[in-house]
Amino acid sequence: MRALDFQTLDEPRILRSLRTQWIGRSLRIVDECGSTNDVAGKLAGEDAVRGLVVIAETQTAGRGRNGREWCSPRGGVWLSILVRPHEHLSSISVLPLVGALGIAASLSENWKVKARVRWPNDVMINKRKVAGVLVESKSKGNQLTYAVIGLGVNANCNTSKIESISNTATSLFTILGERVNREDLICAILLHIENFYESLSLSADRDILQTLRSLDCSHGNHVKVKLTDREVEGTFDDYSSLGEVRIMTADGFESIRTEAVVSVDYQSN
Numbered sequence: 001m002r003a004l005d006f007q008t009l010d011e012p013r014i015l016r017s018l019r020t021q022w023i024g025r026s027l028r029i030v031d032e033c034g035s036t037n038d039v040a041g042k043l044a045g046e047d048a049v050r051g052l053v054v055i056a057e058t059q060t061a062g063r064g065r066n067g068r069e070w071c072s073p074r075g076g077v078w079l080s081i082l083v084r085p086h087e088h089l090s091s092i093s094v095l096p097l098v099g100a101l102g103i104a105a106s107l108s109e110n111w112k113v114k115a116r117v118r119w120p121n122d123v124m125i126n127k128r129k130v131a132g133v134l135v136e137s138k139s140k141g142n143q144l145t146y147a148v149i150g151l152g153v154n155a156n157c158n159t160s161k162i163e164s165i166s167n168t169a170t171s172l173f174t175i176l177g178e179r180v181n182r183e184d185l186i187c188a189i190l191l192h193i194e195n196f197y198e199s200l201s202l203s204a205d206r207d208i209l210q211t212l213r214s215l216d217c218s219h220g221n222h223v224k225v226k227l228t229d230r231e232v233e234g235t236f237d238d239y240s241s242l243g244e245v246r247i248m249t250a251d252g253f254e255s256i257r258t259e260a261v262v263s264v265d266y267q268s269n
Contacts, residue, residue, distance in 0.1 A: 008057060010183055017187045022051035023081055023194040024187075030054070034061035036080040037136050037150040044082050044138070044146040052082040053190065062152060064132050065121065065263065071165055075156035075173075077182055081193065085144040092137050092147045093259035094200065094242040096121035097212065099133035099149045102193030104215045110188045113175055116217035118266070119236065119245060120258050123153075124217055128170035130154050151189065155180050205242055212239060222267035223247065227260050 011029050018024050026049050033039050036054045038061075043052060056079070059072035072078045083095075100117045107115035107123070107130075118124050123131035131154065137147040154171035156179045162169075172180045199208050218236040225232045225247065234249035247254050 009055060009186075013183050014186055017183060019187065019191050020051075020194045023197075024051065024053040024190045025049075026052040028052070028054050029056075031057050033059060035059055035063060035150070036078055037063075037134065037148045040080040040082050040148045040150075041136065041138065041146075044148065048082055050082060050084040050146075053079055054082075055079040055186070064134055064152075069164070070132065070134075070152050071162055072152060073157050073162070075182075076171075077151065077153040077155045077185055077189075079151050079186065081149040081151075081190070083147050083149060083197065085147070091243050091259055092135055092144065093257070095135040095147060095149055096133045096258075097242055098196045098200070098208075099135070099151055099193060100131070101196055101208070101212060101215065102189050103131045103133075103151065103153060105192045105211065106185070106188040107172070108215065110184070111172065111176065111180065113172070115215070117212060117215050119216070119218040119239075120261055120264060125170055125175055129165075129168055130170050130172065130175075149193070153185070153189070155182055155185060208242060209239055212242070218245075218266075224265040224267065225256060226262040226264075227256070228262060232256060 009029055011027060015027060033056045036056050040054045058074050059078050062070035062072035064070045100121055100123050103123045104115040104117050107113050113125055116124050121133040122129050132152050134150040135147055138145045154169060156173045157171045159169040159171045160166050196208055221236050223236050232247055232254055234247040237246040237248045240246050240255055243258050245256050247256055
């Protein structure tokens with residue numbers, strides 16, 4: 001296994017290599033920040049263009065769902081994408097899966113690793129988390145103003161050396177045995193996410209669902225799902241849509257809207 005190094009990201013190279021139409025065409029890279037979601041949200045309030053991408057070499061206050069701490073050492077990919085609402089985006093609850101799919105598809109196609117999506121927002125390799133997605137938004141009245149898709153990918157990190165995640169996480173460096181080119185990784189992920197997002201605009205949910213099922217690792221797992229008003233326990237069965245899943249409970253099938261989910265605890269994976 002080659003040694004890690006922490007070469008800083010090359011912004012001009014990313015811009016030269018991007019094949020997206022709008023995501024990442026406005027790009028800001030910072031050495032350190034609390035959270036790229038916070039930076040992107042602040043810039044959104046200052047009329048930043050849709051598709052703005054904020055990348056940090058390290059985050060001091062990275063977070064996952066429900067405010068959980070997200071360890072963000074140098075060598076990873078920590079970024080946020082600013083999106084503005086469009087008429088075909090019925091709910092932002094589909095965006096975590098769009099982000100997770102973009103990551104999993106990129107890793108599977110470009111690096112030939114068996115990356116899989118775990119509902120509602122994780123990317124797994126060999127039953128360990130390699131990436132996660134956090135979507136945050138702001139509304140004015142009943143009108144969605146913007147959403148920020150935050151991505152954290154353990155790229156060139158040695159997760160075995162990080163005590164808080166050593167038993168549950170992995171990294172591309174660990175899987176591949178060598179350092180991955182982060183500029184290439186970022187460009188691949190952004191292109192896949194843009195393609196999936198644009199498919200939402202074309203109402204091609206069925207095609208996205210087909211890809212999701214092919215990359216899913218949730219099926220058959222026992223889950224405890226905490227909702228805003230109750231808890232559901234059973235076996236993950238399938239996606240009814242991008243925003244709804246079906247759980248087999250002791251009393252039969254139960255449909256769960258992703259937007260109502262507080263947390264998901266996988267009992268086996």
